Amino acid sequence: MSYFGELTPVAAKIIKIIHENQLVKSFYLSEIEGINKIISKNAKPGNFLMLWIPESKDSEFDSDALDNIPMSISDCHNDIIKITVRKSGDTTKELHKYSEGDLIGIMGPFGRGFSLEGDNILLVAGGIGIAPLQFLAKYAKNTGKNIYLILGAKTKNELLLVKEMERICNEIFITTDDGTEGMKGYAPDIVIKICDLYNIDYIYTCGPEIMMKKILDISLKINIPAQFSLERHMHCGIGVCGFCSINNFYVCRDGPVFHTNELKNVSEFGFSFRTPDGVLKKF
Amino acid sequence: MGNEIDISVNLCGIELNNPTMLASGVLGGTAGSLRRVAQNGAGALITKSIGVAPRNGYQGPTVIEPMENVLLNAMGLPNPGYKEFINELNDARDIDIPIIPSIFGSNGKEYVEVAKAMEKAGSKLLEVNISCPHPYSKCRDLLIGQDLDETQNVIKEIKKAVQIPIIVKLSPNVTDIAKFAEKAIESGADAISAINTIQAIEIHPEFERPILGNLVGGQSGASIRPIALRKVADIVLKIDSLKKEGQLEKEIPVIGVGGVSDGLDIVRFLLIGATCVQIGTAVKDNLAVFDKSVRQLKEYMVKKNYESLNDFRGNALQWLHPH
Numbered sequence: 114m115s116y117f118g119e120l121t122p123v124a125a126k127i128i129k130i131i132h133e134n135q136l137v138k139s140f141y142l143s144e145i146e147g148i149n150k151i152i153s154k155n156a157k158p159g160n161f162l163m164l165w166i167p168e169s170k171d172s173e174f175d176s177d178a179l180d181n182i183p184m185s186i187s188d189c190h191n192d193i194i195k196i197t198v199r200k201s202g203d204t205t206k207e208l209h210k211y212s213e214g215d216l217i218g219i220m221g222p223f224g225r226g227f228s229l230e231g232d233n234i235l236l237v238a239g240g241i242g243i244a245p246l247q248f249l250a251k252y253a254k255n256t257g258k259n260i261y262l263i264l265g266a267k268t269k270n271e272l273l274l275v276k277e278m279e280r281i282c283n284e285i286f287i288t289t290d291d292g293t294e295g296m297k298g299y300a301p302d303i304v305i306k307i308c309d310l311y312n313i314d315y316i317y318t319c320g321p322e323i324m325m326k327k328i329l330d331i332s333l334k335i336n337i338p339a340q341f342s343l344e345r346h347m348h349c350g351i352g353v354c355g356f357c358s359i360n361n362f363y364v365c366r367d368g369p370v371f372h373t374n375e376l377k378n379v380s381e382f383g384f385s386f387r388t389p390d391g392v393l394k395k396f
Numbered sequence: 397m398g399n400e401i402d403i404s405v406n407l408c409g410i411e412l413n414n415p416t417m418l419a420s421g422v423l424g425g426t427a428g429s430l431r432r433v434a435q436n437g438a439g440a441l442i443t444k445s446i447g448v449a450p451r452n453g454y455q456g457p458t459v460i461e462p463m464e465n466v467l468l469n470a471m472g473l474p475n476p477g478y479k480e481f482i483n484e485l486n487d488a489r490d491i492d493i494p495i496i497p498s499i500f501g502s503n504g505k506e507y508v509e510v511a512k513a514m515e516k517a518g519s520k521l522l523e524v525n526i527s528c529p530h531p532y533s534k535c536r537d538l539l540i541g542q543d544l545d546e547t548q549n550v551i552k553e554i555k556k557a558v559q560i561p562i563i564v565k566l567s568p569n570v571t572d573i574a575k576f577a578e579k580a581i582e583s584g585a586d587a588i589s590a591i592n593t594i595q596a597i598e599i600h601p602e603f604e605r606p607i608l609g610n611l612v613g614g615q616s617g618a619s620i621r622p623i624a625l626r627k628v629a630d631i632v633l634k635i636d637s638l639k640k641e642g643q644l645e646k647e648i649p650v651i652g653v654g655g656v657s658d659g660l661d662i663v664r665f666l667l668i669g670a671t672c673v674q675i676g677t678a679v680k681d682n683l684a685v686f687d688k689s690v691r692q693l694k695e696y697m698v699k700k701n702y703e704s705l706n707d708f709r710g711n712a713l714q715w716l717h718p719h
Contacts, residue, residue, distance in 0.1 A: 391444075
């Protein structure tokens with residue numbers, strides 16, 4: 114494996130922040146050091162960064178809680194990297210306190226991204242899983258693919274990037290768990306119907322693993338290949354520590370994007386994950 | 397070609413089909429990961445260091461590469477604890493090369509607890525990681541392996557508690573590594589591996605702070621290979637002199653660790669007297685580094701007309717023996 118990127122954090126300036134919803138902000142980043150903007154120049158859909166928050170904006174905050182976390186790239190254009198971040202752990206909460214003009218550290222781009230195949234492609238996003246799929250959709254649009262999207266969320270307020278995706282996709286189908294917007298139910302519920310209607314020949318998905326496991330089962334059942342963007346706890350992100358393993362695969366270096374034929378024999382997929390200490394837990 | 401070449405190694409009674417082992421701390425924490433490395437041609441696998449209880453390790457960044465061939469890490473011994481890890485070892489029973497647990501503790505009692513559990517679980521050999529914080533030191537950076545008395549205590553306690561042989565992995569961050577090797581052997585070590593990572597730090601000019609989450613860490617990678625060779629030479633020469641003086645009767649294999657990334661690096665460590673080598677950081681660029689290095693080792697042996705590793709092991713030592 115060879116990298117075309119940075120393996121030590123380089124400073125990047127937050128040049129724009131968009132409030133996507135209550136819990137999610139998008140940050141537009143510009144590398145201000147390092148070799149010739151090598152991260153943005155090499156970023157491909159499905160790649161991720163390791164994101165370093167070097168200091169807390171809050172004087173009472175215990176800076177030991179800050180970590181270096183993997184973050185998928187939600188767009189990259191003209192040397193500007195976009196990340197779309199849901200406030201969940203200590204590091205993402207801290208990042209949400211950052212303002213335009215502040216600096217953070219980024220390493221990357223890492224991992225094997227999506228490979229673009231098919232002519233009529235279906236994207237299936239659950240929650241924040243839309244982030245890497247947005248980058249993929251823009252890429253696919255430029256190569257003339259027909260793009261269909263199922264966008265799932267728990268509830269209307271948590272739907273993300275709807276307007277942006279409407280501009281890119283041929284059609285969008287929304288599902289919410291509680292029925293407050295679009296169809297009541299889960300994203301996988303309508304996959305088979307949409308594949309039939311639009312002659313879908315390739316599926317791309319990112320979201321909760323239980324949802325992606327359903328997509329894998331569907332992919333095998335209706336014999337349409339799919340790619341899945343996975344998540345595991347990562348310590349190093351560069352294929353050395355091995356803690357992101359899922360069966361014999363490493364999510365950081367073999368993935369994060371995996372294909373139907375790779376995942377069909379992976380017993381841990383949709384079933385178990387590892388906590389930071391390496392203990393195997395059931396979903 | 398190559399069929400008549402024997403590159404097997406007997407290490408403390410355990411047969412390795414080639415002289416490469418996965419170094420501890422790299423990819424050795426789960427059954428699936430160990431299997432993956434085995435498929436890439438390693439002769440044996442040292443696991444991630446395992447302690448008494450689950451540990452998350454340090455906050456990130458945990459691993460960075462500030463320049464080519466220089467890797468800095470401060471993982472903080474993340475591990476699931478021996479009780480959970482024994483499940484991984486059970487899952488890994490299909491792997492047909494030796495798996496050698498690396499163990500750590502914060503005092504002798506903890507080492508003994510883990511060592512006994514591993515022996516009971518069927519392990520035939522252990523590696524003891526003594527690069528762990530010193531339990532009674534006020535200096536936060538002092539390691540067990542930097543204190544001769546503490547090194548001796550830990551090894552003696554483990555040897556009292558288990559029958560299986562132990563490899564002691566030495567820290568290079570001492571004034572005279574040969575003294576630590578001597579103390580380890582005197583305390584009962586059956587083999588020595590060297591070196592662990594070299595103390596290091598990297599500073600970020602823009603953020604004006606250390607980069608690693610733990611602030612300080614250890615350096616590995618191809619850049620440390622000449623340092624590791626020197627330390628291994630010092631240890632091998634010490635063992636030779638102990639034997640000459642009649643203070644040591646049994647063979648103490650030395651395992652070379654540090655910056656090995658190809659077949660000639662294996663040759664280099666063997667020429668200085670190492671029994672075999674461990675490979676760690678080099679997996680970053682190429683998981684197949686084991687297969688590749690073994691192939692290159694065989695090519696070297698064919699070119700030189702060597703049939704076994706003993707034909708050239710230690711050949712470079714004659715230059716270093718005191719006159």
